[in-house]
Amino acid sequence: MSEIDTIPVSLTVNGRKVQRFVEPRTLLIHFLREELNLTGAHIGCETSHCGACTVEIDGASVKSCTMFAVQANGASVTTVEGLANADGTLHALQEGFRQMHGLQCGFCTPGMLMRAKVLLSENPDPTEEEIRFGIAGNLCRCTGYQNIVKAIQYAAAKLNGRTYQEAAE
Amino acid sequence: MIPGPFVYHRPASVGEAVGLLAAHGEDARPFAGGHSLIPMMKLRMAAPSHLVDLAGISDLATIRDEGSTVVIGATVTQAALIRSDLLAARLPILRETALQIADPQIRTKGTLGGNVANGDPGNDMPALMQCLGATYVLAGPDGSREVAARDFYEAAYFTLLQPGEILTAVRIPVPPAGHGYAYEKLKRKIGDYATAAAAVVLTLDGSTVASAAIALTNVASTPLFAEEASRLVVGTSLDAATVKAAAEAAKAITDPATDGRGTAEYRREMAGVMVARALVKAADRARTGA
Numbered sequence A: 001m002s003e004i005d006t007i008p009v010s011l012t013v014n015g016r017k018v019q020r021f022v023e024p025r026t027l028l029i030h031f032l033r034e035e036l037n038l039t040g041a042h043i044g045c046e047t048s049h050c051g052a053c054t055v056e057i058d059g060a061s062v063k064s065c066t067m068f069a070v071q072a073n074g075a076s077v078t079t080v081e082g083l084a085n086a087d088g089t090l091h092a093l094q095e096g097f098r099q100m101h102g103l104q105c106g107f108c109t110p111g112m113l114m115r116a117k118v119l120l121s122e123n124p125d126p127t128e129e130e131i132r133f134g135i136a137g138n139l140c141r142c143t144g145y146q147n148i149v150k151a152i153q154y155a156a157a158k159l160n161g162r163t164y165q166e167a168a169e
Numbered sequence B: 001m002i003p004g005p006f007v008y009h010r011p012a013s014v015g016e017a018v019g020l021l022a023a024h025g026e027d028a029r030p031f032a033g034g035h036s037l038i039p040m041m042k043l044r045m046a047a048p049s050h051l052v053d054l055a056g057i058s059d060l061a062t063i064r065d066e067g068s069t070v071v072i073g074a075t076v077t078q079a080a081l082i083r084s085d086l087l088a089a090r091l092p093i094l095r096e097t098a099l100q101i102a103d104p105q106i107r108t109k110g111t112l113g114g115n116v117a118n119g120d121p122g123n124d125m126p127a128l129m130q131c132l133g134a135t136y137v138l139a140g141p142d143g144s145r146e147v148a149a150r151d152f153y154e155a156a157y158f159t160l161l162q163p164g165e166i167l168t169a170v171r172i173p174v175p176p177a178g179h180g181y182a183y184e185k186l187k188r189k190i191g192d193y194a195t196a197a198a199a200v201v202l203t204l205d206g207s208t209v210a211s212a213a214i215a216l217t218n219v220a221s222t223p224l225f226a227e228e229a230s231r232l233v234v235g236t237s238l239d240a241a242t243v244k245a246a247a248e249a250a251k252a253i254t255d256p257a258t259d260g261r262g263t264a265e266y267r268r269e270m271a272g273v274m275v276a277r278a279l280v281k282a283a284d285r286a287r288t289g290a
Ligand SMILES: Cc1cc2nc3c(=O)[nH]c(=O)nc-3n(C[C@H](O)[C@H](O)[C@H](O)COP(=O)(O)OP(=O)(O)OC[C@H]3O[C@@H](n4cnc5c(N)ncnc54)[C@H](O)[C@@H]3O)c2cc1C
Pocket: A047, A048, A049, B029, B030, B031, B032, B033, B034, B035, B036, B037, B038, B039, B054, B074, B075, B100, B101, B102, B103, B106, B109, B110, B111, B112, B113, B114, B115, B117, B118, B122, B123, B124, B125, B161, B165, B166, B167, B168, B191, B192, B193, B194
């Protein structure tokens, strides 16, 4: 097959406009990590299963290993690097993961955080069951999920102006 | 895992898309959500040299109410099916089924058109479309034609879609208000294709079944419309013996493969179980108006 030309893409990433020439086959995850040096989104399975590569695109969650960068032309992408509050303090979810021990090795965490952000924007006060269903596309090998669920409940409480009360076991 | 190289096209109209497919012949493929095609391209099981992305064709992303028919554009995503108030009111089985496909991220991208055009027997929407008696609208160089979902599938990855054609919309006749429905899917975990699944839509006249349609997912090389099983339950009160007979009739047309999900024997058995559960749930919903 002959040489394929690169084509221009322009998108907003974490509030910043970026423009690059890419090969059409460039996956969004590789574009973010290698072109933009945003290594927060991780490559776990590369087969659309684990969710470690999850980013937010125009308000929805996407596995960036299963999307070409050219498909994001004109879109607004948020990665975990863009999650903290504008004043530099941690987002309620980041605080929740820290307070509730929502991570161990941390490999799945950027994807979990970005998925949870969209989940809470669609459903600000989810039940435990809704949280588990909502993060079903994100795998964690370490925590057993319990503390991830609590971390998201913590963030939901905080964003709703409540203090998180752990349910009695 | 990086797909092979290709030229990317993003047409703004169906006519332009069909023209691009015609110009590039066998080397070109329509591209929608990419959640079946990109994984196959990563494995080099597919290596198209031209991708025609349908995402720029805004006409294809709409859901239209035409009274007795609902018309869903090919690029309407699974997430959009779940969000639609129109579908929740008139065709709630779409939401029930879409929620059992993959996970939230995949549903953001995966489209109805891609799901039904793909031809993978594991896809959930094709059997549902057969159950509902839906029609696919196909656009090609010689204009547009319609094919019934029940006639569309020939074998795994072989459908009546001709090279150069794209599926533009799915036309679904709306079942009467108060109909009962259920999509029952057995899977090992979220994100898994069905071990076996069954779609049921029925109506009751008093306590008697007035009409019924049953279809099956992933228990043969194509989705299966279970005609005999559907016919068996009409005119009955859906008593235990009828449910069992319908499940047996549905099992009889299956031809599942032995795979990681279980032996052929087990999967055939589970097809019967899914049919029985879906029938009971659908009748229950029709009775209680839930
Ligand atoms: C981890 C994982 C789990 C999944 N689990 C399930 C599941 O449980 N059930 C299920 O049903 N699906 C499942 N899927 C598949 C998913 O639903 C896909 O999104 C869907 O099968 C294809 O839709 P798409 O829009 O992504 O199509 P694409 O991947 O873009 O295309 C698929 C095929 O259809 C063709 N095509 C696409 N649109 C058109 C059109 N309008 N006209 C003509 N041809 C077209 C393409 O050329 C290609 O051959 C899963 C996918 C993944 C990655």
